[in-house]
Amino acid sequence: MKANLTGNQIRQMFIDFFVEHKHTFVPSSSLVPGGDQTLLFTNAGMVQFKDVFLGTDVRPYTRAVNSQKCMRVAGKHNDLDDVGRDDTHHTFFEMLGNWSFGDYYKKEAITWAWQLLTEVWGLEGNRLWATVFKDDKGNIPTDEEAAEVWRSQPGMEPSHVLYFGRKDNFWEMAEIGPCGPCSEIHYDRGPEACDKQDVPGHVCQVNGDCKRYLEIWNNVFIQYNRLSPTELEPLPARHVDTGMGLERIVSILQNVDSNYKTDLLSPLLDTVRELTGHTLEEQAANLTPYRVIADHTRAATFLIADGVVPGNTGRNYVCRMIIRRAARFGGKIGLHEPFLARVAQSVIENYSQAYPELKRNQTAILDSLTREERRFQRTVEAGMSRLDEMLAELKASAGQVLDGLRAFDLYATLGLPLELTRDVAREQGLEVDEEGFRRAMDEHRVASGAGKAMGAMGGEDVEIYREMIEDMQAAGHLSPQGVAYDPYHTLEVEAPVLALIQDGRPVKEAHPGDRVEVLLPQTSFYVESGGQVSDTGSIVSIQEPRWEIRVDDTRKPAAGAVVHVGQVVRGDPLVGDIAIAAVDAQRRQDIMRNHTATHLLHAELHEVLGEHARQAGSLVAPDRLRFDFTHSEAITPEQLERIEAGVNRAILENHHLNITLKPLSQAISEGAMALFGEKYGEVVRTITIGESEPFSYELCGGTHVGETGDIGLFLITSEGSAAAGVRRIEAVTGRGAYDLVQRRFRTLKDTAAILTTSVEDVPEKTQALLADLDRTRKQVAALRQELVAAQFAQKLDSVEQAAGIPVLTAVLPNADAETLRQMTDRFRQRYPSGVVVLGSVIDGRPMLIAAVTDDLVKRGVLAGDVVKAAAQLIGGSGGGRPNLAQAGGKDASQLPQALNAAFKYVEGKLSS
Numbered sequence: 001m002k003a004n005l006t007g008n009q010i011r012q013m014f015i016d017f018f019v020e021h022k023h024t025f026v027p028s029s030s031l032v033p034g035g036d037q038t039l040l041f042t043n044a045g046m047v048q049f050k051d052v053f054l055g056t057d058v059r060p061y062t063r064a065v066n067s068q069k070c071m072r073v074a075g076k077h078n079d080l081d082d083v084g085r086d087d088t089h090h091t092f093f094e095m096l097g098n099w100s101f102g103d104y105y106k107k108e109a110i111t112w113a114w115q116l117l118t119e120v121w122g123l124e125g126n127r128l129w130a131t132v133f134k135d136d137k138g139n140i141p142t143d144e145e146a147a148e149v150w151r152s153q154p155g156m157e158p159s160h161v162l163y164f165g166r167k168d169n170f171w172e173m174a175e176i177g178p179c180g181p182c183s184e185i186h187y188d189r190g191p192e193a194c195d196k197q198d199v200p201g202h203v204c205q206v207n208g209d210c211k212r213y214l215e216i217w218n219n220v221f222i223q224y225n226r227l228s229p230t231e232l233e234p235l236p237a238r239h240v241d242t243g244m245g246l247e248r249i250v251s252i253l254q255n256v257d258s259n260y261k262t263d264l265l266s267p268l269l270d271t272v273r274e275l276t277g278h279t280l281e282e283q284a285a286n287l288t289p290y291r292v293i294a295d296h297t298r299a300a301t302f303l304i305a306d307g308v309v310p311g312n313t314g315r316n317y318v319c320r321m322i323i324r325r326a327a328r329f330g331g332k333i334g335l336h337e338p339f340l341a342r343v344a345q346s347v348i349e350n351y352s353q354a355y356p357e358l359k360r361n362q363t364a365i366l367d368s369l370t371r372e373e374r375r376f377q378r379t380v381e382a383g384m385s386r387l388d389e390m391l392a393e394l395k396a397s398a399g400q401v402l403d404g405l406r407a408f409d410l411y412a413t414l415g416l417p418l419e420l421t422r423d424v425a426r427e428q429g430l431e432v433d434e435e436g437f438r439r440a441m442d443e444h445r446v447a448s449g450a451g452k453a454m455g456a457m458g459g460e461d462v463e464i465y466r467e468m469i470e471d472m473q474a475a476g477h478l479s480p481q482g483v484a485y486d487p488y489h490t491l492e493v494e495a496p497v498l499a500l501i502q503d504g505r506p507v508k509e510a511h512p513g514d515r516v517e518v519l520l521p522q523t524s525f526y527v528e529s530g531g532q533v534s535d536t537g538s539i540v541s542i543q544e545p546r547w548e549i550r551v552d553d554t555r556k557p558a559a560g561a562v563v564h565v566g567q568v569v570r571g572d573p574l575v576g577d578i579a580i581a582a583v584d585a586q587r588r589q590d591i592m593r594n595h596t597a598t599h600l601l602h603a604e605l606h607e608v609l610g611e612h613a614r615q616a617g618s619l620v621a622p623d624r625l626r627f628d629f630t631h632s633e634a635i636t637p638e639q640l641e642r643i644e645a646g647v648n649r650a651i652l653e654n655h656h657l658n659i660t661l662k663p664l665s666q667a668i669s670e671g672a673m674a675l676f677g678e679k680y681g682e683v684v685r686t687i688t689i690g691e692s693e694p695f696s697y698e699l700c701g702g703t704h705v706g707e708t709g710d711i712g713l714f715l716i717t718s719e720g721s722a723a724a725g726v727r728r729i730e731a732v733t734g735r736g737a738y739d740l741v742q743r744r745f746r747t748l749k750d751t752a753a754i755l756t757t758s759v760e761d762v763p764e765k766t767q768a769l770l771a772d773l774d775r776t777r778k779q780v781a782a783l784r785q786e787l788v789a790a791q792f793a794q795k796l797d798s799v800e801q802a803a804g805i806p807v808l809t810a811v812l813p814n815a816d817a818e819t820l821r822q823m824t825d826r827f828r829q830r831y832p833s834g835v836v837v838l839g840s841v842i843d844g845r846p847m848l849i850a851a852v853t854d855d856l857v858k859r860g861v862l863a864g865d866v867v868k869a870a871a872q873l874i875g876g877s878g879g880g881r882p883n884l885a886q887a888g889g890k891d892a893s894q895l896p897q898a899l900n901a902a903f904k905y906v907e908g909k910l911s912s
């Protein structure tokens with residue numbers, strides 16, 4: 001065995017070995033699985049390659065090697081309770097893997113595994129054992145291919161190749177989908193490693209229950225696609241997926257009997273010992289707390305680096321839980337002040353070479369840990385003593401299981417995660433109703449509107465901001481009311497930057513191009529509400545070198561929090577810098593005009609349409625306003641004109657707006673318009689327009705102009721139906737109205753220029769032109785008719801005979817139905833006994849008309865039958881009177897054939 005290899009070297013040797021064999025090194029994906037809502041955390045190396053196996057993703061390589069960050073906190077793979085109590089269970093661990101996507105297969109995978117273990121790392125061949133698949137149900141073929149390759153490795157004892165069934169040696173992704181046999185490699189640590197030597201009848205064996213044989217590496221050979229519980233089909237492309245736990249192989253290569261004794265984790269335990277001042281003996285006597293702290297701090301460090309911060313649901317809950325659990329175990333060994341940041345520093349030092357994101361996020365990691373410990377400290381004593389009371393009561397009543405609702409209550413009010421409550425209960429031989437806890441948590445989450453399980457971002461979001469605000473209030477940076485929000489009295493404030501938030505996490509500084517949220521102790525930026533959109537503007541530092549953030553949105557992510565959302569356009573904003581936050585004044589002025597106009601419109605709708613026309617939604621933007629209201633009929637142009645005129649009259653009367661705060665009950669009894677579905681506080685803001693006899697009185701938190709005259713001009717741009725019983729009016733004011741008028745004028749001027757007349761004369765000139773056009777059209781029609789008549793006159797001279805009767809068939813291009821009918825009259829004037837069938841094409845569509853003189857009708861020649869016989873050929877049908885019928889069709893190209901068919905039909909009829 002190679003001596004003195006560090007964990008970092010061993011990880012790198014694995015990667016280098018496979019890179020030499022033409023594998024592409026693929027960096028570990030995040031602990032937060034991308035796009036996989038079913039998975040809490042990345043829990044295996046294959047998570048980032050799942051889509052390749054399913055065939056829905058293609059990579060530019062067919063061989064890959066990786067070292068994947070994994071996290072397992074619950075489920076069949078791990079019980080948190082084991083973590084810390086033994087040498088091998090972890091929440092966070094690393095998985096080494098080599099991958100073939102339809103490239104090499106069993107021979108190469110096994111040979112390389114053998115070479116790496118025996119030649120590169122120098123493990124003794126006779127200590128290695130291999131297992132291959134043999135179906136215990138007898139349905140799937142035995143993997144003799146793998147067994148053969150194993151037996152052919154130099155130094156492999158043939159007797160060390162063992163066969164195992166489905167439980168150990170068959171891998172499936174899910175109920176259906178890719179699957180295949182696997183082959184495990186086990187390491188024999190020698191008889192002295194057995195911890196069951198005293199158990200009567202114990203036999204050490206591979207896949208047994210003692211510590212002598214360790215499984216170190218699993219090679220999965222994906223060669224089937226499972227269609228149903230009993231049906232497998234071979235995959236066209238076969239894959240290799242392998243996994244080797246880094247901690248375990250390092251423990252073997254460093255010849256230690258515990259993962260915690262490897263240099264991956266021992267520096268963390270050393271740091272804890274330095275903090276406690278323990279001797280090595282004292283450390284050994286407190287192994288569980290040491291291990292829990294090392295394991296959980298390492299996990300939390302990696303989680304925070306991947307953006308998972310402590311919170312109340314899903315992943316964030318796990319992060320919180322492991323930090324609090326580590327903090328509590330710290331308390332057991334005398335660490336009562338925040339200390340996890342110190343342990344995390346060891347993690348960062350030890351792992352940054354392989355995972356540079358740790359160093360990059362160092363500040364966020366250390367800050368988050370300490371903040372979370374402080375938060376826990378504030379409540380832990382109360383929580384623990386309350387829990388002790390509950391457990392004492394439980395024991396007094398001879399109970400065994402603590403009620404889930406009570407356990408949840410401990411978490412919700414005193415911050416004790418379920419896992420901590422369970423730890424304490426178990427220490428006293430009791431259990432907790434975990435099902436009940438989860439049910440209570442889900443109900444609470446639904447009730448608080450925090451979204452579904454798995455930590456919907458909305459809910460987490462609120463939590464992060466709420467805690468940030470609480471921390472700032474505790475530190476005295478913010479008043480108990482939170483951010484002072486006043487968009488009414490000024491457009492500018494000067495204040496220190498309290499926090500910068502990037503990707504949902506606090507950062508100390510930002511740089512040009514970064515999207516950030518800025519928290520100030522006060523703001524004059526309006527936050528979207530009551531239909532009025534949020535303000536935009538800028539935040540600029542007052543010190544040199546200046547920095548500037550363009551604010552394009554403002555929002556309230558949690559009670560007491562208002563954040564400015566924008567992009568750094570120059571300089572490097574730093575928390576603590578003093579800055580001036582200024583609202584875009586002109587845009588705000590436009591918004592205020594539209595908002596006040598909305599109130600005037602609302603009042604005018606009551607005036608013109610009646611009291612039933614109540615607000616059903618509104619949008620107040622800088623460029624327009626939109627107002628939905630209940631009204632079940634269309635609005636007449638006359639009503640619309642009266643509404644628009646009424647609003648403009650109120651504007652010109654230049655009323656002062658009276659804005660006052662008063663108790664809600666008073667405002668309602670005075671007849672203020674409150675909006676259905678809006679929530680109002682005890683004290684409301686009221687807007688009154690009109691001095692002696694107010695014509696508008698509304699509850700409103702929006703921003704308004706001082707006098708109605710400020711609105712300038714109000715123009716309705718559209719009116720229509722928004723939903724059943726709801727109409728919608730859109731309008732513009734001020735600059736928007738001026739723009740609209742300008743555009744209309746320009747159009748009018750351009751039109752006048754085209755008509756070579758003055759703007760005033762446009763209607764008259766247009767009417768004259770239309771009259772002209774009408775006359776011209778009539779002339780064209782008359783000329784066309786004359787032309788057809790002239791053509792027809794010629795045809796009349798060359799009529800054919802059928803059984804001695806004159807029959808005329810002819811196409812008269814461009815003749816309309818009326819003209820054709822006139823032509824049939826002319827035929828009948830000329831021939832007292834005869835049949836005429838005429839065709840024409842108008843706008844590409846063929847048409848036929850047939851006329852039969854009355855004497856021939858009596859002989860059974862009916863115009864309708866004639867036209868039908870012809871119409872078939874042009875893909876149409878028709879009918880009419882016995883002596884005159886017409887038909888339309890689709891296929892104009894068949895018109896001559898159709899006329900021919902008509903002639904034949906008449907001929908046949910007359911000859912019979």
Ligand SMILES: [Zn+2]
Binds near residue numbers: 197204211
């Ligand atoms: Zn044993």
Ligand SMILES: [Zn+2]
Binds near residue numbers: 595599698702
């Ligand atoms: Zn309003």
